[in-house]
Amino acid sequence: MSYCSYCETLPLDNHHRIYHDHHYGFDIESDDELFGRLILEINQAGLSWNTILLKQENFKVAYDQFSIQKVANYDQIKIDELLNNSGIIRNRLKIHAAIHNANEILKIQKEFGTFKKWILLNNDKTLIEWVKLFKKSFKFVGGEIVNEFLMSIGQLPGAHIDTCPIYKQLISNK
Numbered sequence: 001m002s003y004c005s006y007c008e009t010l011p012l013d014n015h016h017r018i019y020h021d022h023h024y025g026f027d028i029e030s031d032d033e034l035f036g037r038l039i040l041e042i043n044q045a046g047l048s049w050n051t052i053l054l055k056q057e058n059f060k061v062a063y064d065q066f067s068i069q070k071v072a073n074y075d076q077i078k079i080d081e082l083l084n085n086s087g088i089i090r091n092r093l094k095i096h097a098a099i100h101n102a103n104e105i106l107k108i109q110k111e112f113g114t115f116k117k118w119i120l121l122n123n124d125k126t127l128i129e130w131v132k133l134f135k136k137s138f139k140f141v142g143g144e145i146v147n148e149f150l151m152s153i154g155q156l157p158g159a160h161i162d163t164c165p166i167y168k169q170l171i172s173n174k
Helices: 003-008 015-022 031-044 049-062 068-072 076-083 092-112 115-121 127-137 143-152 165-173
Strands: none
Touching: 003 015, 015 049, 031 049, 031 068, 031 092, 031 115, 031 143, 068 092, 076 092, 092 115, 092 127, 127 143
16 A cells, blocks of 8 residues: 555545645755755654654754754753653664765755755655765665655655555646
């Protein structure tokens, strides 16, 4: 069963249904929101997406509304705070990756204007090329994480099956 088919069986207020119907595969303009999605995808590694969806608001609060500028400047006190926050995934490598990745996005913004613009400038890449590109700058980004991140922001196809009403909505919006 596809994620689309599964979500169609859920009540409209279910966290999977909300994500599927309003976020998954949708374009994101804000660099902070893009960064937030990357944080969520990285934290999902080795865990279920259900776990991440249930904690997504906690992540947003813990990581200062996904402010790239703030996360890039986290110090040991903030890292310790995150490591003690039971509302998020308390994985030292993933926390350090978020800080590192925020700093890399700041470099990208300096060179290209925005993280979004950098993504759009590379929109002709294959998944393998995307993974190589991400690995040059970012930490904790393997093939699955890069693929899911790019699908989740509408950059790569595959978020929805072609019979999904949301797929049809996304296609008509392009």
